[in-house]
Amino acid sequence: MQDRSSFSTGRKARQALAGLFIAAASLAAHAQDLEAGKAKAQACVACHGADGNSVSPEFPSLAGQTWRYLYIQLRDFKEGRRSNAVMSPMAANLSRDDMINIANWFASMPLKSTDPVASEDKLKAGKAKTDETLCTMCHLGGFLGQNEIPRLAGQRPAYLVAQLKAFKARTRTNDAGNMTSVAQTLSEQDIDNVAAYLSSLR
Structure with a gap:
């Protein structure tokens, strides 16, 4: 048995x-x-x-x-x-x-790196603005994104500029209001700087 x-x-x-x-x-x-x-x-x-x-x-x-x-x-x-x-x-x-x-x-698919095209001063200004607006609270450290929040690191700067401007102008509103609110605080120069900084990240 x-x-x-x-x-x-x-x-x-x-x-x-x-x-x-x-x-x-x-x-x-x-x-x-x-x-x-x-x-x-x-x-x-x-x-x-x-x-x-x-x-x-x-x-x-x-x-x-x-x-x-x-x-x-x-x-x-x-x-x-x-x-x-x-x-x-x-x-x-x-x-x-x-x-x-x-x-x-x-x-x-792996995201391929591209060389930053902005000046060091512009990248520093972009980082300072993302720190000031607490962007990493949603997009996480390194801007790698999470769940429904997109990865921004390494994204095309022209596309980032276009989307931030669309949020600011409220022509893009599928964000539950979060990005629309943040974008209102950004000047055109801020948007340029932030996009350059985010695109430079890996």
Whole structure:
């Protein structure tokens, strides 16, 4: 007759094996989702780059962005909370799964560094302004973002300028009011300095 200890050991082994199968299945599903996201993202590469690193100053890099932020922006374009002549129609026919897969694929791509183009004085002024406005309370240290809060480190400066100006002018309002409020305190020079500083981070 099998003793209690050997039965317990066998049960633990079976549980461990089941856990490995579940983990393997989850990894396979995740890989499949990334492949689906990559396939769907081919419509995005003309503006955002083949690997999510934009080669055009006016278009944001999506590589290394938080997946949840990307998903929410696609959803907002689809549902009209954010408007753009190119992005709104692009998002219109995406399903929820499409948006999640695209977001995860871009989030999985590494953001490539670019050399800072601003003067040291401008970078210092930008950092001082982000300290003054407590930007890291939401965007975290290093401006790497979290959940629904975007990564700003290494982003295209022209795009950052455009978005800060849009928040300030209230032509972009899908932020629950947080960025709209912050942007009201920034002068045009502040916006320029902040964008230069954020784009220089790695």
